[in-house]
Amino acid sequence: MSGMSGIVPNPIQLQLARNSRFTNPMFTGRAPLVPNAGVPFNTALQRPGPFYPPLNPALALSPLQPPYDPYAPYPYYTDPRYSSSSSSSCCDSAANSNSKSDFEFKVKDVTVRGKARSVRASYLLEATKFESDLVKYMDKKKEDDVPDKVVDMLISWINRENYANKDPFDEVTLNILASNVGCKSILDHSLGRLKKMEREIDGPELVKIVGTIYLSSKIDDGLKKWLVKFLKGDALWRDLVNYRGYLDMARERPEVDAELMRALGLMQQPDDKGLRSL
Known part of the structure; x- marks a missing residue:
């Protein structure tokens, strides 16, 4: 690897490749330190928590840092004492607060899944169907599908x-939610933020993003085009599949x-001639 010191590898490609079904001499073959690696796809799309080595409850010790793995996705270890995830989540929650004060x-209160949120009254007068569309849509979705923080x-x-927001998966979920409830003004803004988060997407999160986009309805074309462009960059799709x-x-x-392969141009659109879709 010394002759490649000037090359900065794509961290997503490293992670995808070392979890490939094929043996690759460039990678160690050790179990990846990422949550839920190899776990069958969950249609609820639950978010895994960070990886923590086991504790010794009798000694009340903090977890020991695992051996260095040059091919583990960065950051490959999270010490809860120094993790910023909880603090950033709190900051995001405060920044997205929607109370009358x-x-x-x-404003007008709109109740979604039992929680009242104050919404600009002038917007509700312009978008007359927004409240009913949002309430109806969210009544069908669980917290795992559309978290309250995305609302x-x-x-x-x-x-x-x-x-x-700092979570790419939540950004994708927000884009889909907005498309389904007719809030078109946010779509381009959300895509711009998503492009800036591309370096933060790891293997498990990429799988969830792909599955979510192609299992959901009323997806904005811009989101699908972003995914295809992202996967074609550095031929990332080769590692993903x-x-x-x-x-x-x-x-x-x-x-x-099948839908992803067609979007990438690797599979022809189906010929439904003579068939009836009822």
């Missing part, structure tokens, strides 16, 4: 034209694999 303009992000955009997590998902949901 936060605003000087007139808060959408309402924050309506009230402030801004929101806080051999990635263990993707293979598990494709086995559970072959229609997702």
